[in-house]
Amino acid sequence: MQADFFAKKRRNSxxxxxxxxxxxxxxxxxxxxxxxxxxxxxxxxxxxxxxNFYPTQESLSRLPGILNSLLETLLVSIAAxxxxxxxxxxxxxxxxxxxxxxxxxxxxxxxxxTVFRNIDVAAWAMIxxxxxxxxxxxxxxxxxxxxxxxxxxxxxxxxxxxxxxxxEALRATGASYFSIIFQSVIPSSVPQMISWxxxxxETNIRSATLIGLLTGSGIGFTFNLYYKSLNxxxxxxxxxxxxVAILFIESISNYVRRVIL
Amino acid sequence: xTALLEVNHVSKQFGNDSKAxxxxxxxxxxxxxxxxxxxxxxxxxxxxxxxxRMIDATGGEITFDNMNVMNLKKKELKMVRTRxxxxxxxxxxxxxxxxxxxxLHGILGKKSTIAGVLGLYNQAExxxxxxxxxxxxxxxxxxxxxxxxxxxxxxxxxxxxxxxxNPRMLLCDEPIASLDPNSAxxxxxxxxxxxSQMGITVIVNLHQVDVALKYSDKIIxxxxxxxxxxxxxxxxxxxxxxxxxxxxxxxxxxxxxxxxAS
Numbered sequence: 001m002q003a004d005f006f007a008k009k010r011r012n013s014x015x016x017x018x019x020x021x022x023x024x025x026x027x028x029x030x031x032x033x034x035x036x037x038x039x040x041x042x043x044x045x046x047x048x049x050x051x052n053f054y055p056t057q058e059s060l061s062r063l064p065g066i067l068n069s070l071l072e073t074l075l076v077s078i079a080a081x082x083x084x085x086x087x088x089x090x091x092x093x094x095x096x097x098x099x100x101x102x103x104x105x106x107x108x109x110x111x112x113x114t115v116f117r118n119i120d121v122a123a124w125a126m127i128x129x130x131x132x133x134x135x136x137x138x139x140x141x142x143x144x145x146x147x148x149x150x151x152x153x154x155x156x157x158x159x160x161x162x163x164x165x166x167x168e169a170l171r172a173t174g175a176s177y178f179s180i181i182f183q184s185v186i187p188s189s190v191p192q193m194i195s196w197x198x199x200x201x202e203t204n205i206r207s208a209t210l211i212g213l214l215t216g217s218g219i220g221f222t223f224n225l226y227y228k229s230l231n232x233x234x235x236x237x238x239x240x241x242x243x244v245a246i247l248f249i250e251s252i253s254n255y256v257r258r259v260i261l
Numbered sequence: 262x263t264a265l266l267e268v269n270h271v272s273k274q275f276g277n278d279s280k281a282x283x284x285x286x287x288x289x290x291x292x293x294x295x296x297x298x299x300x301x302x303x304x305x306x307x308x309x310x311x312x313x314r315m316i317d318a319t320g321g322e323i324t325f326d327n328m329n330v331m332n333l334k335k336k337e338l339k340m341v342r343t344r345x346x347x348x349x350x351x352x353x354x355x356x357x358x359x360x361x362x363x364x365l366h367g368i369l370g371k372k373s374t375i376a377g378v379l380g381l382y383n384q385a386e387x388x389x390x391x392x393x394x395x396x397x398x399x400x401x402x403x404x405x406x407x408x409x410x411x412x413x414x415x416x417x418x419x420x421x422x423x424x425x426x427n428p429r430m431l432l433c434d435e436p437i438a439s440l441d442p443n444s445a446x447x448x449x450x451x452x453x454x455x456x457s458q459m460g461i462t463v464i465v466n467l468h469q470v471d472v473a474l475k476y477s478d479k480i481i482x483x484x485x486x487x488x489x490x491x492x493x494x495x496x497x498x499x500x501x502x503x504x505x506x507x508x509x510x511x512x513x514x515x516x517x518x519x520x521x522a523s
Contacts, residue, residue, distance in 0.1 A: 165353035169419075172313055173426055174342030174370030179377030183366060184355050191357070 055237035062234050063241075066222055070241055073218035074249075076140050077204035084147035085197045088113075091148075092155030098167050099159060099185055101177075110156070117149030121207045125214045134216035142211055143204050154196040155189070162188040191260045198253035205249060209242055264288045264324075265430060265462050266312065271321030273307055273486075281307045282318070282486040289430075289479075294456040295464045296473035296494070299483035300506055305466040308483065309432050312464070313345045314338060326429060343370035346423025346461075350435035352415040354422075356408035360399060363407050363418050364390040367425035386425075393421045397451060413444025420451060430462040431455065438468055449476050470502060 028035065091109045093099050100106035119127075124142035132138040166184040175183070212220020219242060226234040266289040273282040281304045289295050297305050310316040312323060314330060323330040330341060346367070354363045368386060369377045382390075394403055397417045402410060407418060416436060423431055433452065437445035453476050456463040467473045473480055474494050482490030482505035490501045 163355075165349065165351055166355045168315065169347065169349060169353035169422070170366055170369060172315055172342060172345070172347035172432075173367050173422070174339035175366070176339070176369070176374045176377055178374050179369045179372065182378040183369060183380060187357050188355050 052232045053236040054233065055240065056233040059231070059234040059237045062226075063237065066219070066234075066238055066241055069222045070219045070245055072136065073208045073212060073220070074205060074245065076136055076218065077143060077208045078201055080140050080143035081147045081151075081197060081201045081204050084144045085151050085193075085200070087148050088151035088155050089193070091152045092159055093181060093185065095152065096156045096159040098164050099181060109152075113149050113152035113156075115149070116145050117153055119145070119149075121146035121211060122214065125211045129215065136215065136217035138215040139208060139211045139217055142215075143208060146207070147200050147204060151196060151200055155193055158189045158192045158196070159185055162192060194260055195257050198256060202246070202250055202253060205246060263291050265291045265293075265326060266464075267322075267324040268308075268312070269322040269324075271308075271311060271318045271323060273304070273311060273316065274319045280486055282311070285321070285483075285486070285488055287481055287488060287491050289462055289464060291462060292456060292460045293462055293479055294453065294477045295462075295479045295481060296477040297464065297466050297481045297483060298468075298470055298473050298505060301468075303483045304486040305483055306434055309434050309464065309466055312432060313342055313347065315347075339370060343426055344429045346426050346428035346431045348416070348419045348423055348431060348433040348436050350438045352412075352419045354407040354415055354418055357406060359404050359406055360394065360410070360418050360421075361387070361390050361403045364394060364421040364425055367422040370426070390421070390425055393424050394418075397421055398447075411444070412440050413447055416440065416444070416448050417451065420448070420455075424455070428461060430464065433463065433465040435466050435468065437472070445472070452476070 027033075091113055094101065094109040095106050095113065097106065100109075121142050124145045125138060128138045128141050132141065163185045166188060167180055170180045170184050208218060209220045209223070212218035212222075213224050215221075219238065223235055223238040223242075226232075226238060268285055268287050271282060271285045272280065274280050285308060297308065299305055307316055311318040312325070312330070314333075318331065321331075325341060325345070328337075328341065330338075333341060355366070362380070365380075365382050365386065368382070372381075375381075391400075391403060394400060397420060399414060399417055399421070402414060407415060410418065419436075431452070436452070437448050440448065449472060452463050452465065455461050465473075465477070474497065477494050480490060480492065480494045480497055481488060482501065484505055484507055489504045490497065
């Protein structure tokens with residue numbers, strides 16, 4: 001009986017590995033990917049990057065322009081996140097099982113958030129291109145919709161996790177709905193929510209670079225411009241500034257998290 | 262003595278076929294200390310929450326202070342709730358706020374929405390909170406954050422939050438289930454004092470039969486949603502305990518003879 005149980009478990013693991021292997025092999029055959037050639041080309045790619053993809057003395061003269069568009073991207077990301085967060089807070093309070101007004105409004109607001117979350121930021125950018133054309137406004141709205149959907153979900157979970165007990169206690173004292181929200185829900189969930197907003201800002205700065213390629217704005221567009229015109233040295237400078245900016249923002253948000261949590 | 266709380270034919274059904282409470286009847290007099298005991302899942306918590314309508318009973322009648330709790334409107338229900346304090350197993354405090362803020366939460370029910378939202382409390386209310394906290398032995402922890410306290414101290418903040426409501430009755434849902442024996446004794450002693458000296462009616466859900474017998478005037482035994490014992494704690498017999506827990510009384514880890522002797 002016991003031997004059977006463990007033998008069955010081993011058979012299951014083995015079967016799972018076999019299926020995984022079969023899928024991998026099938027995918028390689030269908031896409032005509034040559035495993036050996038793929039790995040062989042890696043060193044060549046590195047050699048090329050080392051030979052061409054580094055900033056030179058002249059490319060530094062373009063730095064002010066690059067920093068300008070980087071700043072635009074950063075500000076758009078932060079603005080989209082914070083505005084998205086305030087809408088998300090409202091929808092999360094409506095959608096959380098602990099604080100919703102009733103089941104009907106609860107499922108409506110969670111439904112809206114789910115739609116916004118499940119459409120990817122890049123897909124939003126393409127949809128919005130039709131209405132707003134190639135401008136930073138398109139990027140802004142794409143990031144805003146994506147952040148709104150994701151943050152609503154994160155905030156709902158934060159509220160449920162952090163304030164279930166104290167909400168029950170305050171309801172039992174006869175406190176009004178808004179007193180409960182402001183005296184119990186917000187104080188217990190704010191640090192976790194700020195942490196989510198910081199995470200969203202970091203994510204959005206990364207996505208904003210890609211969105212910029214689509215919408216022709218910000219640092220993504222700058223990179224595309226120099227890359228397409230074969231100015232690899234300046235393009236690499238763009239990449240370096242992006243990496244530095246992301247590391248900088250991340251260290252700031254880590255610091256803020258340490259202080260508030 | 263007058264009856265403060267009357268529970269008549271109360272039943273509660275979750276979903277289609279699981280009956281949490283069926284035809285529960287009992288009365289609680291002004292100033293009485295009542296323990297509700299019974300096995301896990303017998304419906305103790307559900308019963309307690311039906312009294313202040315944190316859970317809506319599906320049938321029967323509950324009268325608190327000559328008012329029928331079952332068909333109150335939202336506003337009247339809040340009024341009734343301001344006069345019933347509630348204490349929880351997991352304390353249910355706002356961990357990131359201070360002890361005094363958590364205590365003052367007890368009077369939010371009497372405040373206007375604006376004052377409640379902004380947390381505006383006047384001098385008299387703050388002094389009242391300090392007085393209650395000192396009485397419960399928390400005088401030096403007033404400005405500490407709730408999550409810096411020990412379990413027993415947190416539960417005392419829970420009691421302070423209930424007492425500042427100036428309640429007629431306290432509902433305590435397993436108040437000592439997460440506490441060590443020393444803290445548990447402190448909490449039960451405070452509840453006993455509240456009942457006998459302040460004249461506040463106390464209803465406690467308990468797991469510990471010996472504690473229930475030692476502290477309460479009256480015991481209500483529940484098994485599978487039905488009241489199987491209702492009487493003075495002095496009258497309870499081995500057979501009654503057996504009926505409540507549905508097991509051989511010898512198997513339970515306490516000595517009923519020892520309790521009655523002391």
